[in-house]
Amino acid sequence: MAAKFFLLALLALSFSRARASDPSQLQDFCVADRTSQVFVNGFACKDPKTAVVEDFHFSGLHMAGNASNKQGSAVTAVNVAHIAGLNTLGISLARVDYVQYGQNPPHIHPRASEGLIHFQYNCGTKEAIAIAALSSKNPGVITIANAVFASKPSISDDIVAKAFQVDKKIVEHIQAQF
CATH class of the missing domain: 2.60.120.10 (Jelly Rolls)
Structure with missing residues (x-):
């Protein structure tokens, strides 16, 4: 009797899942x-x-x-x-x-x-x-060097020099590469 009840419960659960699922997606692709x-x-x-x-x-x-x-x-x-x-x-x-x-x-x-x-x-x-x-x-894509040394409007040389802890002339040299 318990085995029949278990089988019936298992069937009920699987049936409810099947009925609740969506057999097809609303949209396969969106070109x-x-x-x-x-x-x-x-x-x-x-x-x-x-x-x-x-x-x-x-x-x-x-x-x-x-x-x-x-x-x-x-x-x-x-x-x-x-x-x-x-x-x-x-x-x-x-x-x-x-x-x-x-x-x-x-x-x-x-x-x-x-x-x-x-x-x-x-x-x-x-x-x-x-x-x-x-x-x-x-x-x-944002390339870091372009964002720092070639940004428009440009970042102040003083700020870049301080951020990288280098002389302002080095920043100017790097910026000239861009």
Whole structure:
């Protein structure tokens, strides 16, 4: 008798969960409509019937960026501006190419957190590649050196010199690089 009661209770619980669940999501995807004049925390959704394969595709991530610059790195960003199908999914990624001794300068993504997925180093060419995933469809980037030494309007040389505990002439020298 107790076993039958337990089985009946178990069936009742599983039935109530099944009835309470939503068998399908309200929306599977929201392809960005870049032509819409409506602003809804990013891009409005275009009619799902007009979605095409190109809305979910990006070509070029396999090609190395030009890292022959002062930093020795090149960033190829892939976000909702490049793949309309990423809209509302809260993801984007970036490929960072490095030459020997290159760096991706200290920076922040004000609208995302970042996690390294893959890092590859090629000993033959002394080049490296990193693929980073970001938790935003449009993470943005603020490079620390640009924000401090090349801001518009500029930060007072006296304040920067005091903050970095260096002579004002050093600050002026660094600012001249920008």
